[in-house]
Amino acid sequence: MKRILVTGGAGFIGSHTVVELLNSNYEVVIADDLSNSSMEVLNGIEHITGQYPIFEKIDLKCKNSVSELFNKYTNIESVIHFAAHKAVGESVQNPLKYYENNLSPLVYILQELHSLQRPIHFIFSSSCTVYGDTSISPITEDAEVKSAASPYGNTKQIGEEILKDTCKSNNFLNVISLRYFNPIGAHPSNNIGELPQGKPQNLVPFITQTAAGLHNSLTVHGDDYPTPDGTCIRDYIDVVDLAKAHVLALKRLINGENKENYEVFNLGTGKGSSVKEVIQSFEKMSAMSLTYKVGPRRYGDVVTAFANTSKAEKILGWKSKTSLDKSILKAWNWEKKIRNIKNK
Structure with missing residues (x-):
């Protein structure tokens, strides 16, 4: 079995990718500090796959701890690097x-x-934020990379630059950066999903938590943007669809099908949905009315961002399959489970 190190593998996207890797007969080592996840996630993975993944609780900001990790697991062939604040x-x-x-x-x-001085395959968890506040959507991988609109986006830009420079100096390293748009949803088994610590920073978990009674209302950050309904537009991609793309990208590297030792792919649905449209989708799928108010714009938010995914479709053979409504419903079912809500 090929051993894959998955950093941040107990997180939202990481845990769903671990499921897909285990189901594809890879051996997985999860490295995570549990700062935005829980050991319960590992039980969820086991319920789905029948396998309890190898787990190391580790602070990857500690250089000695990273060295100890690689000294312990000497036969790692590939790395999928999720670990990051987002x-x-x-x-x-x-x-x-x-x-x-x-x-x-x-x-x-x-x-x-x-x-190690031997071939290594590396998948980097990047983001559409690397494009900055672009005025052109759908966004292709060849779009101009503008100044990042937030420090988070800048870390993804810098991360990609570090990888590109490293690839130029290390012929053993082969990298694919996957630029996600906005992951949402949960596993259809309802065994794993998004578990934000504290107040969620992303729209869908804030919607589901508000509906579950954890917040009095949802704040829409601005309704005066130059969009049809005045709210920001994003590309909401189902987390299971997203996870499957990582397995396909990894197989591309393992099989030596990559044309260069650094490649980039967008992962999204190719369709933009506004904040108000996401709220309406939730209300339709949950048969509930959501309490929300309009607040000021939030610094760092771009107006419109949705993907052109033709490159991933053509080269990876990957395409999103799950509708916004279905993803929203899975997120709500997950929220109800973890809050033990039976009557909504």
């Missing part, structure tokens, strides 16, 4: 936290991989 708003308020957490582990891991 909230745009929080990154604006606390940029140094994001620069330390999102960049130091990447450098330390790459240093360990460089010392």
Whole structure:
């Protein structure tokens, strides 16, 4: 079995990707500090796959801990690097936290991989935020990379630059950066889903938590944008669809099908939905009315961002399959389960 290191593998996207890897007969080692996840996630993975993944609780910001990890697991062939903070708003308020957490582990891991001096496959969890406040959608991989609108987006830009530069100097390293748009949903088994610690920074978990009674109301950050209904437009991609793309990208590298040792793919649905449209989808799928209010714009938010996914479709053979409504319903079912809500 091929051994894959998955950093941040107990997180939202990471846990769903671990499920797909285990179901594809890979051996997985999860490295996670549980700062935004829980050990219960591992039980959920086991319920789905019948396998309890190898797990190491580790602070990847500690260089010695990263070295100890690679000394313990000497036969790692591939790395999928999810471990990062991901909230745009929080990154604006606390940029140094994001620069330390999102960049130091990447450098330390790459240093360990460089010392191995053997072929390594590396999948990087990137983001559509690398494009900055682009005025053109759908966004292709060839779109101009503008100044990042937030420190979070900047860490993803810098992360990609670190990887590109490393690939130029290390012929053993083959990298695919996957630029996600907005992951939502939960596993259809209802055994794993999104578990944000504290107040969620992303729209869908805030919607479901509000409906579950954890918040009095949802705040829509601005309704005066130049969009049809005045609210920001994003590309909401189901997390299971997203996870499957990681397996296809990994197979591309393992099979030596990559044309260059650094490649980039957008992962989205190719369709934009506004904040109000997401709220309406939730209300339709849950048969509930959601309490929300309009607040001021949030610094760091771009107006419109949705993907052109033709490259991933053509080269990886991947395409999103889950509708916004179905993803919203899965997210709500997950919320009801973890809050033990039976009557909504």
